[in-house]
Amino acid sequence: MDIYPQISPLLxxxxxxxxxxxxxxxxxxxxMLAPFIKRGGKRIRPALCMLSCGACGGEHRAAVDxxxxxxxxxxxxxxHDDIEDDAQFRRGEPALHVSHGTAMALNSGDAxxxxxxxxxxxxxxxxxxxxxxxxxxxxxxxxxxxxxxxEISWIKEGRFDIGEDDYLAMIxxxxxxxxxxxxxxxxFMAGAKAPLRSAMRDYGELLGAAFxxxxxxxxxxxxFSKYQKEIGGDITEGKRTLMVVHCLNNAPEPERKELIAxxxxxxxxxxxxxxxxxxxxxxxxxxxARSRAASLVSKARQKLSRLSDSADKASLDAIARYVxxxxx
Amino acid sequence: MDIYPQISPLLxxxxxxxxxxxxxxxxxxxxMLAPFIKRGGKRIRPALCMLSCGACGGEHRAAVDxxxxxxxxxxxxxxHDDIEDDAQFRRGEPALHVSHGTAMALNSGDAxxxxxxxxxxxxxxxxxxxxxxxxxxxxxxxxxxxxxxxEISWIKEGRFDIGEDDYLAMIxxxxxxxxxxxxxxxxFMAGAKAPLRSAMRDYGELLGAAFxxxxxxxxxxxxFSKYQKEIGGDITEGKRTLMVVHCLNNAPEPERKELIAxxxxxxxxxxxxxxxxxxxxxxxxxxxARSRAASLVSKARQKLSRLSDSADKASLDAIARYVxxxxx
Numbered sequence: 001m002d003i004y005p006q007i008s009p010l011l012x013x014x015x016x017x018x019x020x021x022x023x024x025x026x027x028x029x030x031x032m033l034a035p036f037i038k039r040g041g042k043r044i045r046p047a048l049c050m051l052s053c054g055a056c057g058g059e060h061r062a063a064v065d066x067x068x069x070x071x072x073x074x075x076x077x078x079x080h081d082d083i084e085d086d087a088q089f090r091r092g093e094p095a096l097h098v099s100h101g102t103a104m105a106l107n108s109g110d111a112x113x114x115x116x117x118x119x120x121x122x123x124x125x126x127x128x129x130x131x132x133x134x135x136x137x138x139x140x141x142x143x144x145x146x147x148x149x150x151e152i153s154w155i156k157e158g159r160f161d162i163g164e165d166d167y168l169a170m171i172x173x174x175x176x177x178x179x180x181x182x183x184x185x186x187x188f189m190a191g192a193k194a195p196l197r198s199a200m201r202d203y204g205e206l207l208g209a210a211f212x213x214x215x216x217x218x219x220x221x222x223x224f225s226k227y228q229k230e231i232g233g234d235i236t237e238g239k240r241t242l243m244v245v246h247c248l249n250n251a252p253e254p255e256r257k258e259l260i261a262x263x264x265x266x267x268x269x270x271x272x273x274x275x276x277x278x279x280x281x282x283x284x285x286x287x288x289a290r291s292r293a294a295s296l297v298s299k300a301r302q303k304l305s306r307l308s309d310s311a312d313k314a315s316l317d318a319i320a321r322y323v324x325x326x327x328x
Numbered sequence: 329m330d331i332y333p334q335i336s337p338l339l340x341x342x343x344x345x346x347x348x349x350x351x352x353x354x355x356x357x358x359x360m361l362a363p364f365i366k367r368g369g370k371r372i373r374p375a376l377c378m379l380s381c382g383a384c385g386g387e388h389r390a391a392v393d394x395x396x397x398x399x400x401x402x403x404x405x406x407x408h409d410d411i412e413d414d415a416q417f418r419r420g421e422p423a424l425h426v427s428h429g430t431a432m433a434l435n436s437g438d439a440x441x442x443x444x445x446x447x448x449x450x451x452x453x454x455x456x457x458x459x460x461x462x463x464x465x466x467x468x469x470x471x472x473x474x475x476x477x478x479e480i481s482w483i484k485e486g487r488f489d490i491g492e493d494d495y496l497a498m499i500x501x502x503x504x505x506x507x508x509x510x511x512x513x514x515x516f517m518a519g520a521k522a523p524l525r526s527a528m529r530d531y532g533e534l535l536g537a538a539f540x541x542x543x544x545x546x547x548x549x550x551x552f553s554k555y556q557k558e559i560g561g562d563i564t565e566g567k568r569t570l571m572v573v574h575c576l577n578n579a580p581e582p583e584r585k586e587l588i589a590x591x592x593x594x595x596x597x598x599x600x601x602x603x604x605x606x607x608x609x610x611x612x613x614x615x616x617a618r619s620r621a622a623s624l625v626s627k628a629r630q631k632l633s634r635l636s637d638s639a640d641k642a643s644l645d646a647i648a649r650y651v652x653x654x655x656x
Binding site: 127130138 | 353354356357408411412413428429430431432434435436438439441442443445446449450455456458459462463465466467469470473474476477478480481483484
């Protein structure tokens with residue numbers, strides 16, 4: 001993305017930090033992590049963190065180290081989530097448990113998580129400030145892990161009585177918490193006061209919800225060459241997306257049952273996956289999800305009104321628009 | 329065990345703390361953790377922590393909260409290790425991924441790990457002291473996870489060129505690090521100076537190594553009703569124990585090959601497992617492991633000489649003897 005050229009040198013620095021972290025460790029365990037992290041991804045969380053810091057009057061550089069920690073946490077969750085969901089692809093390549101086996105991928109995820117906590121307790125800022133930041137991180141990390149747990153518990157228990165509020169509460173943890181943290185911590189490093197920090201967190205969380213809903217849409221409508229995950233993978237995994245929730249609430253009984261049967265079967269069969277997508281389209285569920293994501297983005301952009309005008313504010317606004325416009 | 333009656337009320341308090349921690353959270357995720365933790369286990373780490381605190385002149389109570397955190401970390405590792413090793417039993421009942429599926433067990437492990445870090449960053453002690461303790465924990469946790477990673481990497485890569493030093497380096501992480509931490513942190517909470525803290529850590533680490541070697545011995549010689557894990561499970565999992573390392577270095581080529589074949593097959597067939605155990609016995613590998621454990625325990629006990637005499641010191645000495653005498 002070229003919507004935040006002002007931080008691209010620092011984004012490269014974050015890449016080097018993460019690579020360096022892995023390079024110092026036992027390669028039997030950490031060796032698979034550097035190439036995994038290097039696969040890229042959007043680095044949207046470090047960008048949000050540094051831009052939030054800048055937009056609140058801080059130096060981007062002040063948020064570099066914590067941005068790296070947040071991005072490492074994000075990568076940790078991807079590794080474990082892919083095991084839990086038995087997802088096959090990540091960023092266009094085999095998921096880590098597919099290429100290295102579940103045992104090694106699970107352990108490397110734990111190693112990554114432990115390493116980032118070690119970085120977080122060794123952080124070089126005044127103790128009171130550090131403690132506040134550690135608490136913010138611990139709270140957000142917990143919401144992320146719990147959100148993922150709720151989603152897989154629905155699948156494991158065969159639950160289809162999920163309402164829109166349940167779905168929104170789940171992604172509030174799984175996706176919003178970390179984007180909210182990125183923005184809040186960025187503001188915190190800039191020395192922003194509580195009301196501004198809270199507005200920035202709200203912006204990040206609303207953005208995160210929109211991001212997740214759009215991601216779910218891409219999963220059924222996207223192009224593998226761009227999206228870099230298997231199209232329809234969420235159908236195979238039986239995910240209760242906003243589209244699924246909407247469709248189950250709006251389709252007549254026979255089609256409702258048909259969708260439930262496909263989602264429960266964990267099929268990789270193309271015809272079944274396509275049929276599920278047809279049902280989502282037919283009942284307006286894809287359009288509904290798109291419109292919900294757009295409305296969340298509007299709300300997110302409003303949260304930026306507390307900020308004085310700046311290039312960083314403009315970039316945050318552009319990210320909000322990008323989140324629902326992206327193809328991957 | 330009745331070798332430390334002086335701390336048994338506090339051990340019960342730790343049980344209540346851990347149960348309370350889980351009870352406050354979303355039961356879809358944390359609901360399986362309370363009964364898992366309640367299955368018991370030996371609580372040797374909290375005991376070591378509180379006794380070390382007492383033996384260094386502190387109040388046992390000062391080490392209660394950190395003991396609970398260490399025990400929670402231990403339980404977290406058990407859940408993930410059992411997935412990685414595909415171990416079937418834990419404390420006489422099905423492993424958590426066997427009863428709840430890999431996805432939920434993995435996520436609950438992450439939830440537990442996150443929750444204990446949240447406790448650790450909210451700890452109510454002076455900031456400088458807290459920071460030191462957090463660093464000790466992060467270092468030890470990292471060694472534990474890395475040690476487990478090395479062990480499973482050997483299995484995954486089919487490595488049998490493991491020397492005794494490799495084995496000892498691996499258990500130095502997997503098992504010793506956390507027992508060393510328990511003792512060191514106990515001493516730290518008592519306000520002990522660096523040389524005493526370091527002696528206590530050494531005691532704990534030597535004990536940990538003896539504990540692991542004895543555990544490996546029990547795994548092939550024990551009685552399920554007492555040991556509460558599947559006997560010979562380590563053979564099925566292909567573990568490179570000290571006995572295996574010794575046997576591979578001492579058996580003639582045909583028997584060496586036979587042992588390697590059994591360990592590589594991941595068989596649950598009784599005859600093969602028994603044959604492997606016969607080979608370990610025949611080449612003196614079980615006796616060798618027992619004698620190495622005994623020698624580590626002697627060294628551990630010597631480390632206690634820095635302490636003035638007390639009931640707590642006597643209990644630490646008794647634990648050292650217990651570690652290689654126990655049947656589970």
